[in-house]
Amino acid sequence: MSTEAGKIFREAWIAGVNKHYPGEPKASYVTPWDETPEWERQSAAAVCQLVAELLRVSEGAARRLSRVQKSQFVAAGWTAQMFLRIENPKPAYVAPWEQLPAWQQEVDADIFEAIEGFTSARDAVN
Numbered sequence: 001m002s003t004e005a006g007k008i009f010r011e012a013w014i015a016g017v018n019k020h021y022p023g024e025p026k027a028s029y030v031t032p033w034d035e036t037p038e039w040e041r042q043s044a045a046a047v048c049q050l051v052a053e054l055l056r057v058s059e060g061a062a063r064r065l066s067r068v069q070k071s072q073f074v075a076a077g078w079t080a081q082m083f084l085r086i087e088n089p090k091p092a093y094v095a096p097w098e099q100l101p102a103w104q105q106e107v108d109a110d111i112f113e114a115i116e117g118f119t120s121a122r123d124a125v126n
Contacts, residue, residue, distance in 0.1 A: 005052070006045035007033050012114035013044070016107030043081035050077045051115040063116055070112035071105045072097045078108075 010033045017029045033041070051074065054062045065073070075097045082089040097105065 005048035009044035071109035
């Protein structure tokens with residue numbers, strides 16, 4: 001998995017938590033990339049690559065998804081990674097999108113949009 005992809009995801013997660021989380025977030029929510037556990041780094045990179053691939057195969061049409069759809073896509077990708085990497089994930093790690101707190105739904109949409117921005121900038125250079 002690409003370290004760069006994982007960092008894009010993690011930085012967007014931290015920025016989103018700082019923007020949307022009500023009150024003071026748990027320290028683990030804003031842990032810097034270099035201190036993030038390996039399984040979480042791999043998961044972040046995989047979901048970032050999944051979003052980038054959706055943007056690629058849709059020829060950018062995925063940019064037209066609603067914020068809810070973008071958030072749902074990120075959440076589903078993350079849930080799949082939890083099932084892959086953790087034998088018995090905590091229920092909160094694999095909760096259906098509808099059961100996620102509103103702040104987390106917003107953060108997931110922000111993550112998708114951060115990846116959109118990165119892929120647009122990268123494509124403009126290439």
